[in-house]
Amino acid sequence: MRKHYRAWKEDRTDRHCHPIFTCIDGCGTGKSRLLDEFPRLLQEELVYPPDCEDKESMQAMLRDALVFKISFSREEVYWPVTSTVGSRMLYQLQDAHEWSFFSRFTERHMTPEHALSLLSQQLEKPRDEMCVILCVDDLQCLAQGTYNGSQMDDMEDGEELFLKTMSSLSLLVNESKCWVTVICASTSFTPMYEYQVRTSQWRVDVPTRSLTHPMVNGVSIFDEFSMEDPRLMDVLIDDMGGFPRVLAQLYHILDSKSKSHNTSTFVFRSVYDFVVQDFQVKYRMDGPQLASMRLAFLAVLRCDSVAHLSRFGDLVLDEVLACSLMRVQSDRLVCPYMLYVLLESSRWDLSEKYLPRAERIDRTPWMTWQEFNIKFRVLKSLAWGVVNDPYLRWGKSARRSAVW
Numbered sequence: 001m002r003k004h005y006r007a008w009k010e011d012r013t014d015r016h017c018h019p020i021f022t023c024i025d026g027c028g029t030g031k032s033r034l035l036d037e038f039p040r041l042l043q044e045e046l047v048y049p050p051d052c053e054d055k056e057s058m059q060a061m062l063r064d065a066l067v068f069k070i071s072f073s074r075e076e077v078y079w080p081v082t083s084t085v086g087s088r089m090l091y092q093l094q095d096a097h098e099w100s101f102f103s104r105f106t107e108r109h110m111t112p113e114h115a116l117s118l119l120s121q122q123l124e125k126p127r128d129e130m131c132v133i134l135c136v137d138d139l140q141c142l143a144q145g146t147y148n149g150s151q152m153d154d155m156e157d158g159e160e161l162f163l164k165t166m167s168s169l170s171l172l173v174n175e176s177k178c179w180v181t182v183i184c185a186s187t188s189f190t191p192m193y194e195y196q197v198r199t200s201q202w203r204v205d206v207p208t209r210s211l212t213h214p215m216v217n218g219v220s221i222f223d224e225f226s227m228e229d230p231r232l233m234d235v236l237i238d239d240m241g242g243f244p245r246v247l248a249q250l251y252h253i254l255d256s257k258s259k260s261h262n263t264s265t266f267v268f269r270s271v272y273d274f275v276v277q278d279f280q281v282k283y284r285m286d287g288p289q290l291a292s293m294r295l296a297f298l299a300v301l302r303c304d305s306v307a308h309l310s311r312f313g314d315l316v317l318d319e320v321l322a323c324s325l326m327r328v329q330s331d332r333l334v335c336p337y338m339l340y341v342l343l344e345s346s347r348w349d350l351s352e353k354y355l356p357r358a359e360r361i362d363r364t365p366w367m368t369w370q371e372f373n374i375k376f377r378v379l380k381s382l383a384w385g386v387v388n389d390p391y392l393r394w395g396k397s398a399r400r401s402a403v404w
Contacts, residue, residue: 001058001181002048002052002054003017003019005054005057005179006054013174015170015200016202019204020166020169020173020183020184021181021183021184021205022184022185022186022204022206023183023184023185023205023206023207023208024185024187024192024205024328025321025327026187026325026326027322028244029325029326030208030243030244031186031187032137032185033211033244034185034208035137035183038133038135038183039065039067039133043065046062062131064131065133066119066131066132066133068134069092069135069136069137070085070088070134070137071136071138072137072138072139072141073137073138085165086114086115087110089134090110090115112169112172113172116176116177127176127178130178130179131179131181132178132179132180132181133180134172134182134183135185136165136182136183136184137184138185139162139165139188140187140191142161142165143161143188143190159191162191162195163191166184166192169182169184170199170201183206187318188318189307189317189321190316193308207327208327210241210242211242211243211244211247212237212238212242214247214251222237222254224258225254225266226264227266227267227268229268235268236272237250239336239337239338240336240337240338241325241335241337241338241339243325243336245325246279246336249275249278250275253278254266254271272341275338276341276342279338279342280342289314289315289323290343291313291314292314292319292320292323293324293339295312295313296320296333297339297343300333300335304332304333305332306328306332306333325339326339
């Protein structure tokens with residue numbers, strides 16, 4: 001952020017000086033929550049070196065920043081796509097101004113830079129004193145071509161839409177008279193990687209936060225529930241891996257069962273069964289998908305490095321992220337232990353073992369999974385420990401010092 005600010009102050013438009021922040025992870029990992037928290041992170045949690053001469057001016061601008069959040073998962077759109085961004089930026093200020101303020105904007109289509117120019121005039125504030133934080137969610141909808149194009153005559157493919165949107169955002173970050181910071185969220189690595197290769201735009205990956213014990217007024221939301229052993233509640237929460245969607249579902253199950261059975265004490269195994277049943281409905285996977293997810297899970301345990309071209313059986317990384325609960329941090333896959341329980345509960349149809357061997361080649365991951373299954377509980381503490389490489393925590397020769 002300091003390099004970005006200094007380049008903006010010096011009127012440098014080099015794409016290597018201005019970052020676009022990105023968050024690329026699977027479903028249920030907290031991307032939208034990160035975008036909601038991002039302005040506060042910039043305003044309150046940036047760490048400045050003691051001799052930073054830009055500290056006060058940066059803090060003042062970030063404190064008064066105009067914040068916009070746009071999602072491409074909605075169907076009601078303007079066209080072209082860059083005009084959608086500019087128009088939504090403008091009308092997100094409707095709660096802060098009287099409607100007569102917006103009636104002056106007669107153009108239906110406007111680029112983000114055009115919208116900021118008009119806002120500068122109406123707010124009577126020079127653009128070189130304006131700070132803007134733009135959060136763009138669900139970019140994968142553009143890349144996959146699922147964006148609603150019914151309002152245009154010549155439908156463009158998903159790749160073209162994605163490239164146009166990213167080009168518009170890059171132009172805004174690199175050349176705007178305002179100090180603009182953009183963060184984008186997506187479940188697709190490939191289009192973002194290809195855009196970065198084409199343009200050499202500086203991209204900074206921002207990982208989602210692990211939501212281990214959600215707190216309200218300093219108290220964990222799970223404190224109102226209990227297990228037969230108090231420590232089991234912590235085990236249950238930790239097995240959710242800090243993934244917001246799984247934790248939300250866990251709380252929903254505990255809350256609903258507590259009200260229906262008029263009790264706040266639960267049995268560990270029964271709660272696990274409830275969570276697994278719910279996620280089997282939410283994340284339906286066929287045979288090849290299950291095989292690929294098991295391979296991905298084994299990659300988590302081996303701490304394998306992954307890239308946008310990595311394959312897991314029949315699926316590439318983007319497809320694995322879309323299937324279930326996975327996130328990528330420091331080029332490695334991360335998942336909750338809950339995913340292991342979900343995969344282990346979805347067994348192959350017994351009739352499949354009678355298929356000719358030649359037709360079972362893509363099902364060989366299941367053999368590896370069975371051999372691994374009985375050992376996993378021992379390795380669990382290593383896989384989710386602080387040390388990334390499990391081999392560093394084994395003793396010499398046959399004497400092993402695994403953490404139980």
